[in-house]
Amino acid sequence: MALLDKYAALGAQYAQVEAQGANPFNVTFEAMISATEGRYRGKPVLLLGTNNYLGLTYDPEVVEAALAATRAEGTGTTGSRIANGSYGGHKGLETELAAFYGRKHGMVFTTGYQANLGMLSVLAGKDDHLILDADSHASIYDGAKLGTAQVTRFRHNSPEDLDARLRRLDGTPGEKVIVVEGIYSMLGDTAPLKEFAEVKRKWGAYLVVDEAHSLGVLGATGRGLAEAAGVEGDVDFIVGTFSKSLAGVGGFCVSDIEGFDVLRVATRPYMFTASLPPGVIAATRAALAALRARPELRARLNENAVRLYNGLARLGFALGPEPNPVVSAIMPSPEVAFAFWARLLEAGLYTNVSLPPATPKGLALLRSSVSAAHGAAQIDQAIGMFEAVGREMGIIGADAPIAG
Amino acid sequence: MSDNDAELKTVIFETLRAALTKPAELSEATHIVDDLGLDSVAVMDFVMEIEDRLDLSVPLDKIAEIQTLGDLLTVLRGLKAGA
Ligand SMILES: Cc1ncc(COP(=O)(O)O)c(C=O)c1O
Numbered sequence: 001m002a003l004l005d006k007y008a009a010l011g012a013q014y015a016q017v018e019a020q021g022a023n024p025f026n027v028t029f030e031a032m033i034s035a036t037e038g039r040y041r042g043k044p045v046l047l048l049g050t051n052n053y054l055g056l057t058y059d060p061e062v063v064e065a066a067l068a069a070t071r072a073e074g075t076g077t078t079g080s081r082i083a084n085g086s087y088g089g090h091k092g093l094e095t096e097l098a099a100f101y102g103r104k105h106g107m108v109f110t111t112g113y114q115a116n117l118g119m120l121s122v123l124a125g126k127d128d129h130l131i132l133d134a135d136s137h138a139s140i141y142d143g144a145k146l147g148t149a150q151v152t153r154f155r156h157n158s159p160e161d162l163d164a165r166l167r168r169l170d171g172t173p174g175e176k177v178i179v180v181e182g183i184y185s186m187l188g189d190t191a192p193l194k195e196f197a198e199v200k201r202k203w204g205a206y207l208v209v210d211e212a213h214s215l216g217v218l219g220a221t222g223r224g225l226a227e228a229a230g231v232e233g234d235v236d237f238i239v240g241t242f243s244k245s246l247a248g249v250g251g252f253c254v255s256d257i258e259g260f261d262v263l264r265v266a267t268r269p270y271m272f273t274a275s276l277p278p279g280v281i282a283a284t285r286a287a288l289a290a291l292r293a294r295p296e297l298r299a300r301l302n303e304n305a306v307r308l309y310n311g312l313a314r315l316g317f318a319l320g321p322e323p324n325p326v327v328s329a330i331m332p333s334p335e336v337a338f339a340f341w342a343r344l345l346e347a348g349l350y351t352n353v354s355l356p357p358a359t360p361k362g363l364a365l366l367r368s369s370v371s372a373a374h375g376a377a378q379i380d381q382a383i384g385m386f387e388a389v390g391r392e393m394g395i396i397g398a399d400a401p402i403a404g
Numbered sequence: 405m406s407d408n409d410a411e412l413k414t415v416i417f418e419t420l421r422a423a424l425t426k427p428a429e430l431s432e433a434t435h436i437v438d439d440l441g442l443d444s445v446a447v448m449d450f451v452m453e454i455e456d457r458l459d460l461s462v463p464l465d466k467i468a469e470i471q472t473l474g475d476l477l478t479v480l481r482g483l484k485a486g487a
Contacts, residue, residue: 150465
């Protein structure tokens, strides 16, 4: 028995995908050209699977900020905030995030994944209860696992099931902490946050919202779903990431809770890892400033989202329940998803494949995400490629109307 | 006691049969992953159906320990007794 034999079944699946010559889990671009174009196997590809929602990865001000900070402060901090010290930029970004959200406190983590590990592992302690939406991201499940609280999951987007679970816990000692997301990354659906807030209030629980895919996307000022739903006052903690709309890497939490800063010496995913490099911090601050100063980016993003969603819906693709920048086409099987994905890539369009157990209800998804940087013509081009491949493979009917 | 057990077993088997795409021989010795081929999320989803029917919540660390339907029965019995 060799050490890695336990992965034999997984390895066989992976080898099978690899043998088809195009593996969605092993793509290396030869070059990135812009926020919407890359080069793959010698040909240009239109990028429709990046989470680059505001298209800020090549924004001149963001790039310049990264360069200037790198020149001034070096490439890395070579240590953790606790052991080796913070830079002014870390503090500055925390202050700016807190101000953006109108909260008292902000804490920056090295990735969004670590923000969830860091917050969920400490918010609920040994005698407390974490109650997660069933479709939560892996980082939420892992954060729950890293902590010592009792963890249960409730039916995705179901205030009734959340209510039932809190009722079952009524009279049980310990705090109750609910965790949901803004926009869900697999199907692009949003949480019924108003209803969740009501349930939270009814039972005196705390509410954490991961706005990873909704920061810069939803809300009058881009703060996310809590803002759009008008329930920011009921959300005790917002976590999020810099790796999507903010075009960098890193994660954060903001809150008004008293005593927040003690978490800096309690949460291991913050304490025992190196802090973000000056270039990343400076780029994120510039991207946050752009998010705030340029609402037209959000408007363009949402126009593109609706254009893609409606285009694919008209063609007869089965999609998630609402138009958002994540647009997933539900495929009949993983095999069809792989084949569809490979043909799109061959035609010059890069998308993502998402499979169970990462997806809900065992769905095989061909996942797209749009950017404010896409032009309408690029979205139409993408719809055209979906149409051609969809007809070729018989996924959509031949009598479906022409895209456009 | 055994009445209760029989009821729990019926709930488990009925729920599982409804969730499986193929008919399968089910017993307390049935291994949920090896024999039925459910992945981690499918197991949690199937347990959720049972939670609804019995009006109780099974913590995730308990679900992680469950290998056979007999293990699940034991966990549910414990939770019902504690409820
Ligand atoms: C809902 C959610 N939370 C957290 C993360 C983790 O963010 P990051 O990529 O910054 O680690 C992601 C995406 O990867 C996500 O989709």
